Amino acid sequence: xxxxxxxxxxxxxxxxxxxxxxxxxxxxxxxxxxxxxxxxxxxxxxxxxxxxxxxxxxxxxxxxxxxxxxxxxxxxxxxxxxxxxxxxxxxxxxxxxxxxxxxxxxxxxxxxx
Amino acid sequence: xxxxxxxxxxxxxxxxxxxxxxxxxxxxxxxxxxxxxxxxxxxxxxxxxxxxxxxxxxxxxxxxxxxxxxxxxxxxxxxxxxxxxxxxxxxxxxxxxxxxxxxxxxxxxxxxx
Numbered sequence: 001x002x003x004x005x006x007x008x009x010x011x012x013x014x015x016x017x018x019x020x021x022x023x024x025x026x027x028x029x030x031x032x033x034x035x036x037x038x039x040x041x042x043x044x045x046x047x048x049x050x051x052x053x054x055x056x057x058x059x060x061x062x063x064x065x066x067x068x069x070x071x072x073x074x075x076x077x078x079x080x081x082x083x084x085x086x087x088x089x090x091x092x093x094x095x096x097x098x099x100x101x102x103x104x105x106x107x108x109x110x111x112x113x
Numbered sequence: 114x115x116x117x118x119x120x121x122x123x124x125x126x127x128x129x130x131x132x133x134x135x136x137x138x139x140x141x142x143x144x145x146x147x148x149x150x151x152x153x154x155x156x157x158x159x160x161x162x163x164x165x166x167x168x169x170x171x172x173x174x175x176x177x178x179x180x181x182x183x184x185x186x187x188x189x190x191x192x193x194x195x196x197x198x199x200x201x202x203x204x205x206x207x208x209x210x211x212x213x214x215x216x217x218x219x220x221x222x223x224x225x226x
Binding site: 004032034036042043044045046049089091093100101102103104105106 | 117119146153154155156157158161169204206213214215216217218219220
């Protein structure tokens with residue numbers, strides 16, 4: 001079945017550091033890929049998405065590129081802020097009529113001033 | 114545009130009692146999901162609706178959980194009777210197309226004591 005594997009956290013960085021959170025997936029067909037962010041006490045918010053190979057999703061300084069050859073969708077940001085502290089989830093929509101979002105376990109990011 | 118609305122935000126009940134959660138999806142979103150999120154984990158699908166039809170309920174524990182989506186809009190998720198292990202966050206989400214991703218409500222945090 002479909003699955004998403006994220007790097008385990010927690011990840012602790014200083015403000016303005018470079019961020020990478022690795023995400024790899026297993027899926028049939030050609031899934032759409034997403035990153036969601038969950039701030040403390042809040043629901044999940046869609047951060048960015050990519051629907052086909054080599055697409056780059058971007059939002060709020062975050063980027064991720066859909067790499068079909070390595071089945072990866074790593075999240076990056078060049079300079080993190082304290083306000084980026086949250087849990088980040090990688091997710092995929094599997095193909096066909098199965099409109100099901102499959103999530104990774106999440107990576108907790110803490111950014112210190 | 115209003116987002117996905119869930120209520121209540123928090124619920125504390127004694128074990129063996131019934132509980133119900135309500136969700137109002139984004140207007141025009143035909144697909145509605147209920148997800149379960151345990152502490153430190155990614156969301157897991159309980160049930161997916163296409164309009165008023167439950168098209169994927171394979172992960173719903175049907176001995177105690179039930180759901181309905183009357184008229185293809187609002188949805189209710191019920192647990193009867195609740196068990197200690199049901200303590201978690203219950204998330205509702207809706208989507209219009211696979212590529213757009215799903216939009217989540219703030220969730221209901223259930224505590225069973």
